[in-house]
Amino acid sequence: MEFNLNHYPYHSHRRVILGKKYAVATSQHLATLAGIEMFLAGGNAVDAAVATAIALTVVEPTSNGIGSDAFAIVWDGKLHGLNASGRSPQQLNLKSYLGMEKIPQLGWLSVTVPGAVSAWYQLWNRWGKLPFEQLFTPAIRYAEQGFSLSPITAQYWQRQENIYLSLNSPEFQPFKQVFFPNDRAPKTGEIWGSLWFAETLKEIANSGTESFYRGKLAAAIANFSADTGGCLTKTDLANHQPIWCDPISTQYKQLQVWEIPPNGQGIAALMALNILEGLKIEKYARDSTESFHYQIEAMKLAFADVYSHVGDPDLMKISVNQLLDKNYAIQRQSLIEDTAITLANTGLTQGGTVYLCTADPDLMVSFIQSNYEGFGSGILIPETEISLQCRAAGFTLQEGHPNQVAPQKLPFHTIIPGFLTKDNQPLGPFGVMGAPMQPQGHLQMVVNLSDYQMNPQAALDAPRWRFLEGNKILLEKGVSSEIIAGLRKRGHNQEIASEIMFGKGQMILRHNGVLVAASESRSDGLALAY
Numbered sequence: 323m324e325f326n327l328n329h330y331p332y333h334s335h336r337r338v339i340l341g342k343k344y345a346v347a348t349s350q351h352l353a354t355l356a357g358i359e360m361f362l363a364g365g366n367a368v369d370a371a372v373a374t375a376i377a378l379t380v381v382e383p384t385s386n387g388i389g390s391d392a393f394a395i396v397w398d399g400k401l402h403g404l405n406a407s408g409r410s411p412q413q414l415n416l417k418s419y420l421g422m423e424k425i426p427q428l429g430w431l432s433v434t435v436p437g438a439v440s441a442w443y444q445l446w447n448r449w450g451k452l453p454f455e456q457l458f459t460p461a462i463r464y465a466e467q468g469f470s471l472s473p474i475t476a477q478y479w480q481r482q483e484n485i486y487l488s489l490n491s492p493e494f495q496p497f498k499q500v501f502f503p504n505d506r507a508p509k510t511g512e513i514w515g516s517l518w519f520a521e522t523l524k525e526i527a528n529s530g531t532e533s534f535y536r537g538k539l540a541a542a543i544a545n546f547s548a549d550t551g552g553c554l555t556k557t558d559l560a561n562h563q564p565i566w567c568d569p570i571s572t573q574y575k576q577l578q579v580w581e582i583p584p585n586g587q588g589i590a591a592l593m594a595l596n597i598l599e600g601l602k603i604e605k606y607a608r609d610s611t612e613s614f615h616y617q618i619e620a621m622k623l624a625f626a627d628v629y630s631h632v633g634d635p636d637l638m639k640i641s642v643n644q645l646l647d648k649n650y651a652i653q654r655q656s657l658i659e660d661t662a663i664t665l666a667n668t669g670l671t672q673g674g675t676v677y678l679c680t681a682d683p684d685l686m687v688s689f690i691q692s693n694y695e696g697f698g699s700g701i702l703i704p705e706t707e708i709s710l711q712c713r714a715a716g717f718t719l720q721e722g723h724p725n726q727v728a729p730q731k732l733p734f735h736t737i738i739p740g741f742l743t744k745d746n747q748p749l750g751p752f753g754v755m756g757a758p759m760q761p762q763g764h765l766q767m768v769v770n771l772s773d774y775q776m777n778p779q780a781a782l783d784a785p786r787w788r789f790l791e792g793n794k795i796l797l798e799k800g801v802s803s804e805i806i807a808g809l810r811k812r813g814h815n816q817e818i819a820s821e822i823m824f825g826k827g828q829m830i831l832r833h834n835g836v837l838v839a840a841s842e843s844r845s846d847g848l849a850l851a852y
Contacts, residue, residue: 341851356460408435430552432712468515596651611808633725677753688751756825
């Protein structure tokens with residue numbers, strides 16, 4: 323595909339980074355350096371991706387940790403998908419939530435088996451060149467020596483103070499002691515680190531997945547669960563297996579867009595692109611009311627189906643093929659008018675996150691791991707610094723729903739790595755983190771690249787929209803006053819929000835034989851290539 327490397331229609335201090343052989347893009351500069359360190363040691367893109375993911379658990383704990391889940395797409399001549407999300411505990415069921423209107427995002431009732439550690443090992447075991455323990459070296463160094471907290475991470479940390487410092491039950495005390503010492507969040511420029519964090523990383527490095535899922539660390543997790551009212555057990559951990567899967571895709575004009583299949587929400591981006599394709603939005607300016615309106619409405623209709631039908635793939639009553647059917651997309655497209663849909667319904671009958679990417683001449687990696695919301699559940703295993711995600715909050719309590727909470731079940735998952743190909747050749751990995759913002763970010767990136775020929779950095783920097791519910795949307799501060807007024811006339815109930823609400827993304831694309839790397843201007847990230 324063609325784009326202009328010198329064209330930057332939006333103000334940004336960043337420019338695309340170009341390299342012949344290797345590239346890394348992440349939301350934290352120290353994590354990017356960890357990936358580059360692996361390349362310089364003779365490693366490949368998978369080594370770099372895993373080392374970067376491990377480093378991010380230390381330098382961006384506000385979004386991910388050792389107790390996160392993870393997904394990945396790898397190109398090695400063909401595309402491979404890895405779903406390392408964990409199942410709900412055997413003892414978790416509807417009775418656990420009696421008297422509740424929804425599943426909480428804090429505490430043991432929000433925890434499923436963490437899968438990120440299994441993703442690191444599986445990816446390395448299949449493609450890695452360097453010793454597994456070497457991939458942990460940068461993260462261990464950051465944890466032992468401490469690192470200076472960067473501005474955006476500090477901002478996210480401080481936003482969590484009121485939530486986590488108000489938790490007084492015994493199960494939350496280890497978490498507060500580690501992440502909120504002296505009853506406050508660390509500030510920009512302060513040094514944060516943890517010797518226990520380093521020791522846990524060493525334990526995983528030396529044992530692969532054994533200690534975490536069946537050994538010393540598994541026992542520590544299970545014992546703390548039993549002591550503080552949780553239902554996560556040694557058996558739950560030992561039974562965990564990541565799933566290799568074929569990515570799913572749709573053709574959007576000249577691009578083939580790839581996502582991980584359900585239980586993830588990547589299918590929402592593909593469905594929205596299918597709906598949008600026939601509207602020919604390229605005839606409208608990128609910064610126009612029409613372009614924003616049609617994208618928002620397509621996303622709105624896709625979410626209506628996804629939230630009704632997507633969950634554990636073994637229990638879905640509607641198939642992926644049905645959801646991605648182009649004829650169905652045409653039916654949905656016919657619902658889009660000049661005014662906003664106030665409430666989108668499904669058209670089918672019932673039947674805190676970090677993203678990174680790496681590339682070398684032979685491999686390209688799209689990787690994402692997440693706590694879900696902020697730091698996650700607020701549960702931290704003492705003397706390990708394993709902070710557990712809150713992925714059970716992705717379930718619903720709705721009777722008969724394919725995503726209704728039940729034992730040993732995969733929850734609806736928000737994290738989605740993306741990948742682009744053209745004419746069966748790899749263009750590269752991309753992603754935008756941020757809960758329901760993720761498929762919306764994917765849609766906007768593809769439209770920016772395909773319909774408006776923007777280069778990767780410009781595509782990331784462009785002002786964004788975010789659909790919430792009903793006809794409610796958020797618009798980023800950089801959106802023009804003309805678009806704001808135009809969308810209001812079309813019936814959109816809108817608010818102007820800060821950049822923190824619109825996700826953080828990275829991208830690496832091949833362009834005329836060169837790697838073009840870009841990192842989100844809304845984060846502390848860094849793209850490097852050589």
